[in-house]
Amino acid sequence: MSFLSIRNLSVRLKKGPPLLRRVSLDVAAGEVRGLVGESGAGKSMIGKAVLGILPPSIEVTEGEILLDGVDLLRLPLAERRKRIGAMAALIPQDPLTALNPSHRIGPQITDRLVDILGWTRPKADARARELLAEVQIPDPDRVLRSYPHELSGGMRQRILIASAFAAEPRLIVADEPTTALDVTVQKQILKLIAGMQARHGTALLFVTHDLGVVSKVCQKLSVLYAGMVVEDTSVTDFFAAPRHAYSAALLAATPKYTDPLAGLQPVPDAVIAAVQAEVAAFDKGVAHG
Amino acid sequence: MQVLRLLFTRLATTAITLAGVAVIVFFVIRVVPGNPIAMMLPPGATEDDIARLSALYGLDKPLLTQFGIWVAGVIQGDFGTSITTRQPVLDLVLGRLPATLELSIMALIMAMILGGAAALTGTRFRGGRTEGAIDVANGMALSVPDFLWGLVLILLFGVLMPVFHISGRVTPSLELPFTTNFYLFESLIRLRFDLWADIVAHMFMPALALAIPLAAIIGQLLKQSLKETVNLDYVTLARTKGYGETRVILREALRNAALPTLTLVGVQFTFLIGGTVIIERLFSYEGLGNMAIDAVINRDLPLIQGIVILFAVIFTGVNLIVDLLYTVLNPRLRHG
Ligand SMILES: Nc1ncnc2c1ncn2[C@@H]1O[C@H](COP(=O)(O)OP(=O)(O)OP(=O)(O)O)[C@@H](O)[C@H]1O
Numbered sequence: 001m002s003f004l005s006i007r008n009l010s011v012r013l014k015k016g017p018p019l020l021r022r023v024s025l026d027v028a029a030g031e032v033r034g035l036v037g038e039s040g041a042g043k044s045m046i047g048k049a050v051l052g053i054l055p056p057s058i059e060v061t062e063g064e065i066l067l068d069g070v071d072l073l074r075l076p077l078a079e080r081r082k083r084i085g086a087m088a089a090l091i092p093q094d095p096l097t098a099l100n101p102s103h104r105i106g107p108q109i110t111d112r113l114v115d116i117l118g119w120t121r122p123k124a125d126a127r128a129r130e131l132l133a134e135v136q137i138p139d140p141d142r143v144l145r146s147y148p149h150e151l152s153g154g155m156r157q158r159i160l161i162a163s164a165f166a167a168e169p170r171l172i173v174a175d176e177p178t179t180a181l182d183v184t185v186q187k188q189i190l191k192l193i194a195g196m197q198a199r200h201g202t203a204l205l206f207v208t209h210d211l212g213v214v215s216k217v218c219q220k221l222s223v224l225y226a227g228m229v230v231e232d233t234s235v236t237d238f239f240a241a242p243r244h245a246y247s248a249a250l251l252a253a254t255p256k257y258t259d260p261l262a263g264l265q266p267v268p269d270a271v272i273a274a275v276q277a278e279v280a281a282f283d284k285g286v287a288h289g
Numbered sequence: 290m291q292v293l294r295l296l297f298t299r300l301a302t303t304a305i306t307l308a309g310v311a312v313i314v315f316f317v318i319r320v321v322p323g324n325p326i327a328m329m330l331p332p333g334a335t336e337d338d339i340a341r342l343s344a345l346y347g348l349d350k351p352l353l354t355q356f357g358i359w360v361a362g363v364i365q366g367d368f369g370t371s372i373t374t375r376q377p378v379l380d381l382v383l384g385r386l387p388a389t390l391e392l393s394i395m396a397l398i399m400a401m402i403l404g405g406a407a408a409l410t411g412t413r414f415r416g417g418r419t420e421g422a423i424d425v426a427n428g429m430a431l432s433v434p435d436f437l438w439g440l441v442l443i444l445l446f447g448v449l450m451p452v453f454h455i456s457g458r459v460t461p462s463l464e465l466p467f468t469t470n471f472y473l474f475e476s477l478i479r480l481r482f483d484l485w486a487d488i489v490a491h492m493f494m495p496a497l498a499l500a501i502p503l504a505a506i507i508g509q510l511l512k513q514s515l516k517e518t519v520n521l522d523y524v525t526l527a528r529t530k531g532y533g534e535t536r537v538i539l540r541e542a543l544r545n546a547a548l549p550t551l552t553l554v555g556v557q558f559t560f561l562i563g564g565t566v567i568i569e570r571l572f573s574y575e576g577l578g579n580m581a582i583d584a585v586i587n588r589d590l591p592l593i594q595g596i597v598i599l600f601a602v603i604f605t606g607v608n609l610i611v612d613l614l615y616t617v618l619n620p621r622l623r624h625g
C-alpha cells in the first residue's frame with residue numbers, strides 16, 4: 001500500500017476546462033517520485049491538491065487522494081488540514097515569499113510542532129536548533145531570532161526545508177524547490193533535500209522541469225501533459241527507453257551536462273500533435289461516458 | 290536609531306507647521322467681521338467704552354504688534370486671557386482637552402473593534418453572502434456623515450429606547466472625587482465603576498456616531514488588504530501546517546495586512562477629531578469642540594487661537610504616533 005495514492009483525480013476551473021485529467025500516481029513510503037512536464041501541465045496543481053491548498057476557483061470533479069489510506073477529499077476541511085499538517089509538508093518554490101515577513105524564524109519552524117502537534121515549547125525549540133544544524137546553518141541561535149528579510153534566499157530555503165522536516169512528516173511535496181535560487185546554490189539545496197529525504201526515509205513528490213535532477217534524486221517518475229499522466233514508470237526504465245513518444249521527445253530536449261547545447265532540440269510538432277490528439281480523445285471519452 | 294531620527298526630524302517640522310498655523314489663525318480671525326468688544330458690551334455703549342475695553346485687551350494696537358505680543362507670550366507658555374471668561378486661555382483649553390481626548394480615543398477604539406470585526410468576518414467568509422452583507426453595511430455607514438449618525442442614535446437610543454444619556458458628560462448631581470479631568474480614566478483607576486458606567490452612558494452615543502464612518506473605512510481597507518494577504522505564499526504554507534482558516538487569517542495575515550491600513554487610519558483619526566466639534570455640540574458634551582464653537586460665537590480671539598493651536602498639536606501628535614507605530618510594527622524598518 002502506497003503512502004500517497006492519487007486515483008483518477010480530475011480538477012477544473014469552476015465551469016471551465018479540465019486542468020487535471022484522471023491523474024493517478026502512487027508514492028510509496030520512503031520513495032521519491034518525480035513529476036515532470038512542460039509549464040502549465042498541472043504539476044503544481046497535483047501538489048496543491050495533495051496538500052489541500054487548491055485555490056477556491058478550482059473544483060475537484062472526481063477521484064480520490066489517499067493519504068495513508070484515508071481519502072482526503074472526503075474529510076471536512078478542518079480535519080483534512082490537521083491530517084495533512086501532521087503527515088505531510090511542503091517545500092515551496094520561492095523562499096523569498098514563503099516566510100512571514102513579520103514573524104521571527106524560530107516560531108515559523110516550531111509553530112506546527114507546538115500548535116498542531118502539542119509539543120512543549122522547550123522541546124520544539126531544541127528541535128529547531130537540531131534541524132538548523134542538519135540543514136547546515138551556522139549560528140542557529142542568531143538565525144532563529146532573525147526576521148526573514150535579514151537572511152539570503154539560500155538560507156531561507158534551508159530554513160523552509162528544516163521547517164518541512166520538523167514534524168518528521170511521512171510525505172513531502174517539493175515544488176521546484178531550487179528554481180528561484182541562484183545557480184550556485186541550486187546544487188547544494190538539491191543535495192540537502194536528497195540527503196535529508198534519504199536519512200529520514202520520507203516519501204517525496206518532487207516537481208521539476210529538470211530531467212537531470214530526476215535522474216539523480218528520483219526512483220519513480222510521472223510525465224504530465226495537459227493535466228494527463230502520459231507515462232508512469234521507474235526512473236531507470238525511463239532513461240533506458242521511455243515508452244511514450246512525448247516522454248522520449250522530452251528526454252531528447254534535455255540538455256546534457258557535458259555539452260549543454262549539443263542535444264538540445266525542441267519537442268517535434270508531430271509528437272505534440274499526437275499527444276494533443278490523445279488529450280482530445282480522452283475528453284471525448286469523458287463526455288461520452 | 291530609526292525611531293530617534295524620526296522623532297527629531299518630526300519635532301523640527303512640527304515647529305514649522307505650528308508657526309504657520311499660528312500666523313494663519315491669528316490673521317484670519319481678525320479679518321472675519323465681528324468685533325469681540327462689541328459682543329461684550331450692552332447695546333448703547335459709547336465709543337469711549339469701546340476704546341477703553343479695546344485698550345484693556347490690547348486690541349487697539351497695530352495688528353503686527355498684537356501678533357508680536359501674542360507670540361512672545363505663547364513662547365513663554367502664556368496664551369493670553371479669554372475675553373469672555375477672563376481666565377487664562379491655557380487653563381481653559383487644558384481643562385477641556387481630557388474630555389475631547391477621551392471621546393476621540395473611545396471612538397477610535399469602537400471604530401477599530403467594529404471595523405476590525407467586519408474586515409475579519411468578511412475575509413473569513415469571503416466570496417459568500419456574509420461578505421456581501423458586510424459590504425452593504427460598510428457602504429451605508431460611509432455614506433452618512435458622523436453628525437447625522439448622531440441624530441439617528443439620539444432618535445434610537447435617546448428617544449425611542451432611552452438607554453443612553455443624550456447630553457452632557459456626566460450626570461450633574463453626582464459627586465465627583467476627581468483630581469484630573471480624565472473622568473473616564475480616573476473613575477477606572479479609582480475603581481468607581483458606578484461613575485464609570487455613568488460616564489460611558491453619556492459618552493456612548495457621541496463616540497459611536499464618530500466611530501461609525503471610521504469603522505466603515507477600517508472595515509473596507511482592512512478587508513481588501515486581508516483578502517490580498519490571504520493568497521500570499523506564506524499564508525498558504527501555514528494552511529499546509531494544519532491551521533484552520535480563522536487561525537490562518539489571525540496569525541499569518543492580520544498583522545501584515547494591518548500595516549498599510551494603519552497610516553490611512555491615522556489620517557482618518559485626525560478627521561474624527563475634527564468631527565468632535567459638531568458632535569460635542571450636538572450632545573452638549575463639554576469638550577474642546579463645544580468650547581471652540583462658543584469661542585467663535587463670542588469672537589473670543591485669544592481662546593480661538595489657543596484652541597486652534599491645541600488642535601494642530603494634537604493632529605501632528607497623532608501623525609507622529611502613527612509613524613512611530615508603523616516603524617515599530619514593521620520589522621523591515623526597525624533595523625534600518
Ligand atoms: N489559480 C488558478 N486559477 C485558474 N487557473 C489556474 C490557477 N492556477 C493554475 N491554473 C492553471 O492550471 C494549469 C496547471 O497549472 P500548474 O501551476 O499546475 O502548472 P505547472 O505544471 O506547475 O507549471 P509550471 O511549471 O509553470 O509551474 C495551467 O494551465 C494554469 O494556467
Ligand SMILES: [Mg+2]
Pocket residue numbers: 043044045175
Ligand atoms: Mg508549478
